[in-house]
Amino acid sequence: ATPTSIMVGVGRAAELGVLFRKGEALQALQGVQVIAFDKTGTLTAGRPELTDLSVADGFDEAEVLALVAAVEGQSEHPVARALVEAASARGLTIARPEAFDSVPGKGVAGVVAGRRIAVGADRYMADLGHDVAVFAEAAARLGDEGKTPLYAAIDGRLAAVIAVADPIKPTTAAAIQAMHGLGLKVAMITGDNRRTAEAVARRLGIDEVHAEVMPDGKVAAVNTLKAGGRRVAFVGDGVNDAPALASADVGMAVGGGADVAVESADVVLTGGDLRGAVSAIGLSRATMSNIR
Ligand code: ADP
Numbered sequence: 001a002t003p004t005s006i007m008v009g010v011g012r013a014a015e016l017g018v019l020f021r022k023g024e025a026l027q028a029l030q031g032v033q034v035i036a037f038d039k040t041g042t043l044t045a046g047r048p049e050l051t052d053l054s055v056a057d058g059f060d061e062a063e064v065l066a067l068v069a070a071v072e073g074q075s076e077h078p079v080a081r082a083l084v085e086a087a088s089a090r091g092l093t094i095a096r097p098e099a100f101d102s103v104p105g106k107g108v109a110g111v112v113a114g115r116r117i118a119v120g121a122d123r124y125m126a127d128l129g130h131d132v133a134v135f136a137e138a139a140a141r142l143g144d145e146g147k148t149p150l151y152a153a154i155d156g157r158l159a160a161v162i163a164v165a166d167p168i169k170p171t172t173a174a175a176i177q178a179m180h181g182l183g184l185k186v187a188m189i190t191g192d193n194r195r196t197a198e199a200v201a202r203r204l205g206i207d208e209v210h211a212e213v214m215p216d217g218k219v220a221a222v223n224t225l226k227a228g229g230r231r232v233a234f235v236g237d238g239v240n241d242a243p244a245l246a247s248a249d250v251g252m253a254v255g256g257g258a259d260v261a262v263e264s265a266d267v268v269l270t271g272g273d274l275r276g277a278v279s280a281i282g283l284s285r286a287t288m289s290n291i292r
C-alpha cells in the first residue's frame with residue numbers, strides 16, 4: 001500500500017464519520033472475518049430505564065426504590081443513573097449514604113440511614129449469600145424481553161427484583177445485516193445477564209454471544225474469537241472495553257464513550273452509528289484492491 005492511496009481512503013472515511021487513528025487499520029480491516037460488539041452503549045443507546053420493580057413480602061416499593069437510589073447515586077454505571085432517575089421521577093427523597101462500595105461487573109452496596117443495601121446482578125447476590133430463586137420466574141421473563149434483571153437486598157434479606165431496559169440504537173439492525181452481507185460472523189461480548197444478551201442477539205441476528213463476562217474477561221473473549229487464526233475486530237465504548245480494543249486485530253471505539261476506549265482504538269466511529277464500521281470495512285477492501 002502506498003502512503004498516498006491510504007491517505008485518500010482515510011479522507012473518504014472521515015466523511016462517513018469514521019476516524020482512522022492508525023493508518024495500518026485501513027489495511028488490517030480488509031482481512032477481518034469476525035466483528036464483535038460490546039452491548040451496552042455500543043449496540044444499545046446506553047441509556048437504560050427502569051421498567052419493572054417487584055418487592056418481596058414485607059417490603060414497600062417506594063421505600064426500596066429510595067434506598068436503592070441512595071446507593072446508586074454514588075455509582076457512575078448507566079444502570080445507576082436509570083435507578084436514580086426513576087426515584088426522582090416518583091418524587092422520592094434520595095438520601096446520602098453513610099458508606100458506599102462498588103464491585104465492578106457485579107453491583108454496589110452501602111449503608112443508608114443505618115440500613116444495609118446491596119444492588120446488583122444475580123452473581124453479586126450469590127456472593128452475598130442470597131438465594132434469588134424466589135424471583136427466578138420473573139427474572140427469566142424479564143431477560144427474555146431483553147431487559148436486565150437486578151436484585152436489591154436490604155439488611156441481609158432479598159427485597160426486590162428490578163429490571164432496566166436499554167433500547168437498541170435505531171441503526172444497529174441495519175449495520176449487523178450489512179456485516180453479514182460482507183460475509184462476516186457477528187459476535188457480542190457483554191457483562192450483562194445471559195438471557196438478556198441472548199434476547200438482544202436474537203432480535204439483531206447476532207451469531208455468537210459471550211455473556212456474563214467480567215470486566216477483565218473481555219480480552220479472553222476476544223482471544224477465543226481469534227482461535228484458528230480468525231481476524232477479529234472489536235467495537236466498544238466503555239472503560240472495560242479498552243483492553244479488548246487494544247487486543248483485537250482492529251479496535252473500533254464508539255465516539256462519545258470513555259476517553260480510554262478511544263485512546264485504545266485504531267478507529268473511532270464518531271457519531272456512534274455502527275454502519276460506520278461497515279463503511280470502514282468496505283472502504284478498506286476497495287482501497288486495498290485498488291492498490292494491488
Ligand atoms: P455491562 O455494562 O455490559 O452490563 P458491567 O461489567 O459494567 O457490564 O456490569 C455487569 C452487570 O453487573 C450489569 O449488567 C449489572 O447487572 C451489574 N452491575 C454493574 N454495576 C451495577 C450498578 N451500579 N448497579 C447495579 N448493578 C450493577
Ligand code: MG
Pocket residue numbers: 038039040041042236237238
Ligand atoms: Mg458499553
